[in-house]
Amino acid sequence: xxxxxxxxxxxxxxxxxxxxxxxxxxxxxxxxxxxxxxxxxxxxxxxxxxxxxxxxxxxxxxxxxxxxxxxxxxxxxxxxxxxxxxxxxxxxxxxxxxxxxxxxxxxxxxxxxxxxxxxxxxxxxxxxxxxxxxxxxxxxxxxxxxxxxxxxxxxxxxxxxxxxxxxxxxxxxxxxxxxxxxxxxxxxxxxxxxxxxxxxxxxxxxxxxxxxxxxxxxxxxxxxxxxxxxxxxxxxxxxxxxxxxxxxxxxxxxxxxxxxxxxxxxxxxxxxxxxxxxxxxxxxxxxxxxxxxxxxxxxxxxxxxxxxxxxxxxxxxxxxxxxxxxxxxxxxxxxxxxxxxxxxxxxxxxxxxxxxxxxxxxxxxxxxxxxxxxxxxxxxxxxxxxxxxxxxxxxxxxxxxxxxxxxxxxxxxxxxxxx
Amino acid sequence: xxxxxxxxxxxxxxxxxxxxxxxxxxxxxxxxxxxxxxxxxxxxxxxxxxxxxxxxxxxxxxxxxxxxxxxxxxxxxxxxxxxxxxxxxxxxxxxxxxxxxxxxxxxxxxxxxxxxxxxxxxxxxxxxxxxxxxxxxxxxxxxxxxxxxxxxxxxxxxxxxxxxxxxxxxxxxxxx
Numbered sequence: 257x258x259x260x261x262x263x264x265x266x267x268x269x270x271x272x273x274x275x276x277x278x279x280x281x282x283x284x285x286x287x288x289x290x291x292x293x294x295x296x297x298x299x300x301x302x303x304x305x306x307x308x309x310x311x312x313x314x315x316x317x318x319x320x321x322x323x324x325x326x327x328x329x330x331x332x333x334x335x336x337x338x339x340x341x342x343x344x345x346x347x348x349x350x351x352x353x354x355x356x357x358x359x360x361x362x363x364x365x366x367x368x369x370x371x372x373x374x375x376x377x378x379x380x381x382x383x384x385x386x387x388x389x390x391x392x393x394x395x396x397x398x399x400x401x402x403x404x405x406x407x408x409x410x411x412x413x414x415x416x417x418x419x420x421x422x423x424x425x426x427x428x429x430x431x432x433x434x435x436x437x438x439x440x441x442x443x444x445x446x447x448x449x450x451x452x453x454x455x456x457x458x459x460x461x462x463x464x465x466x467x468x469x470x471x472x473x474x475x476x477x478x479x480x481x482x483x484x485x486x487x488x489x490x491x492x493x494x495x496x497x498x499x500x501x502x503x504x505x506x507x508x509x510x511x512x513x514x515x516x517x518x519x520x521x522x523x524x525x526x527x528x529x530x531x532x533x534x535x536x537x538x539x540x541x542x543x544x545x546x547x548x549x550x551x552x553x554x555x556x557x558x559x560x561x562x563x564x565x566x567x568x569x570x571x572x573x574x575x576x577x578x579x580x581x582x583x584x585x586x587x588x589x590x591x592x593x594x595x596x597x598x599x600x601x602x603x604x605x606x607x608x609x610x611x612x613x614x615x616x617x618x619x620x621x622x623x624x625x626x627x628x629x630x631x632x633x634x635x636x637x638x639x640x641x642x643x644x645x646x647x648x649x650x651x652x653x654x655x656x657x658x659x660x661x662x663x664x665x666x667x668x669x670x671x672x673x674x675x
Numbered sequence: 676x677x678x679x680x681x682x683x684x685x686x687x688x689x690x691x692x693x694x695x696x697x698x699x700x701x702x703x704x705x706x707x708x709x710x711x712x713x714x715x716x717x718x719x720x721x722x723x724x725x726x727x728x729x730x731x732x733x734x735x736x737x738x739x740x741x742x743x744x745x746x747x748x749x750x751x752x753x754x755x756x757x758x759x760x761x762x763x764x765x766x767x768x769x770x771x772x773x774x775x776x777x778x779x780x781x782x783x784x785x786x787x788x789x790x791x792x793x794x795x796x797x798x799x800x801x802x803x804x805x806x807x808x809x810x811x812x813x814x815x816x817x818x819x820x821x822x823x824x825x826x827x828x829x830x831x832x833x834x835x836x837x838x839x840x841x842x843x844x845x846x847x848x849x850x851x
Contacts, residue, residue, distance in 0.1 A: 278824045280845045291703040295745060298706070303835060320703065332704035378743040378767060394745030394771035400834055406845060408824075408834065442737055447766050476740055476765050531691055618700045638695045638741060640718045 259414055259509040260481045261449045264389045267501075268372050273411050275512065280406040284371040285313040286398050289357045290329075291320050292376025293336035295395035296402070300343075303403045308343050312405060315366050316340050317349040317357040321620045322613040324351075329620075355586025355612035358382040358554045362466065362495065363588055369484055369492055370501030374401045379554045379635065381473040384480035385465030386488050387503040389449075391479055412478045413448045415440065416511030419456030421520040426668050428564070429464035430556060430633065430653040432517070433471035434525035438535035444513055445475035453483040453505050456519050462491050463560040470555045471635050474532035524668050526631075527651035530639045538656060538668055545577075548630040549661035550642075551654050552583025552610070553617040556633035559589050559596075561654040566598040568658040568670055569605040575664035580607040581622045583615050607661070619643050631660045678826050680778050681799040681810070682757040684792045685730025686716070686723060692734050693741035694768065698750045700742070711746055712753035728755035731798055735761065735788050739768025745775075752777050758800055760807065762788060773825050776833040782807055784816040791816055802826050 258266070266272065268281040288296055293316050308314055316336060324330035333351070340348040347366065354360040358379055361367045367383040373390045374380070376398050380390030391397075391407065401407045417436070423429075437445075450472055460468070460482075469480040482488075484502035492500045524538040551557070551565050562584060574580045582602050584590035590612055593599050602609055608622075616622040617634035624630055624643030630650070632642070637649035652660070656668040663671040695718070702714045715724035732751065738761035739747055748771035751759060759772070760780045772779040780800040782791060784807065792798050796811040805820040821829075831837050838845060 278822070291744070294704060295706050328704050376743060378741065392743040392767050394743055394748065394767060394774065396745060396774040396834060397770055400774070400838060404838055404845065410822075410824075443763070446737065446763060474741075476737060478766055531693075620700075636693075636695075636741060638693045640699060641695050645718050 257506055257508060257510060259505045259511060260451050260503045261414055263503055264370055275411050275413055277411045279409055281372060281409050282406055283312060283374050283401045285366055285373045286402050287315045287357060287361055287375040289320050289377055290318040290332055290336050292395055293339050294332045296399045297335060297339045299395060299399035305403050309405055313366060314345050315347040316345050317354050317360050318351050319357045320614045320618060322351050325620055356554045356557060356614060359585040363586060365496030368496050368500040369488060370503050374398050374407055378473050379470050381480045382466050382470040382554060384469035385462060385482050386491060387481055387484040389479050413512040415444060415448050415450045415513045417450060417452045418454040418516040419452060419519055420454055421456055421518040422459035423519050426524050426655055427522050428653045429467040431525040432522050433468050434527050434535040435522055437475050437533045442476060445477050447478055449478050450480045451505060457483055457485055461560060462487055463558040467555055474635055524656060527637055529637055529648040532636060532651060541666060544666045546631050546660055546665060547628040549578055549580045549657050550616045550630060550632040551657050553634035555635045556654050557583055557585030559592055562593050562598050564654045565658040566601045570601050572605055572662055574606040574661045577664050578661055580661040581610060581616050582607050583610045584612050586612050616642055631657050631666050633657050678802040678829055679799060680758040682731035683797050684733055684794050685727040686732045687794055688734035690735035691737045691740055694739060694744050694747040695741060697747040703744060708753040711750045715750035715754045724754045729757055731758040731760060732756055733760045733788055733792055736763045738764050740765035743767035745771045748772050748775060748777060773828040774834040776829050778829055782818050784818045786816055
């Protein structure tokens, strides 16, 4: 009967509960990025904390405004470093040594199946890809969780999504996520935990699971969990030390709402300005010329995403009217991409490679000017997100973005040399 | 004692007011009250923030969506906003509000926001009964009551005070 959320929280709360109850749940780990650390630091002082708890892993990762692009941002890094020194935080990632926080949390094994993690960032839902419950919070929630070891939760409603089949060519987890955000009303997604299970799971790579859980954050969900399987176990063995607990729902698990999808029926999708839930089938999009194409972010800056892009860009040149910005998700991904020759392909195609960071996705670099259009693999197309409030952002898969960079307009056809 | 908030509406906003509109990412490194409050709603209207002292803000569905950044909430607080009313709130924004004892009222009544109040109207929100009154127009709107736990956070001054006041409950958990 129990679903994954119940199984994880039962361990953390220590008693039974039902939807709508308020509980205090024990956390396993708290993660802060540069911006969050500067906010949490004074709160811990005001709560009178004497030392960090031994049973909670604390991780600090500089990734948002990296490298510092203004003096104000360099000062924020100074605050984060002082925090790390003051509290003797062992797991600290300096500029140039980690990458985008959620990717680092996964590849260095801080996120573990069956665990509960709080973070000063909404895309912590990414860890659902390994069956780890990630909750995005403000600095007060994280400071309270570090100080008391617990976070208050109102037990959310659950949405079960049963999947079968596998994606057809040109379709990926990003398209599926945009489709889910279009199909399931916000009123259901808001505050809920989404669980993805069924035979179709086995066709999804870990990178695809991370992308899916990351992007669904935009529906206002509390979190997202993918049923664990042998691929999850393999990933945990490779990346994490110590204890983890593979989580899957019982075969008769109950959800407040149920959806099902055959992955083979998912079409290429695109989210049009100015909200990620504005998904339409790419085939229904009129011709949209672009100024910038961006491949990166905690949604789609992983090795598989870079491989997809390199396959399309190999031996070709980015359209003369387009700048293509590519940001590997982490230093490890960057290094692997160099080894595999992907970075050579990108540079030869005329793309700009940036250091691993949130970068263009949060408007920290490669900013859009008024009137400009960007097609992006990132997760948010809010007004002003990547620069000017008068710019337009379209969200798509790495496949679509790479094709668009060659064509000069949004497409998923490899139209090199036609325009 | 009932928890009731009364204020004049200073701004009426649409659905999906996201955290980038409330507090742009370029200022995320700022945390001091005097630094934060001036950037509230800067990308909607740079002069709006100064008109919101002691005022209420009313918005549509999914207010505060996007980032978990607490400055979205803090900016409203430090600009002197007394009450935020919306059809629904994004979860991280909602948590940030109650953790900091900033009253966020869910106007889940059938009437749309435009019918509830306009800029300049005086409104009164009773959190425990769920009754939202427009004093200016004389209309009442019945919304869902706010839960006991959340009202306690507002009354006790936020989550840190609550943790101090309810140590036994935190160790054993509580049902509503």
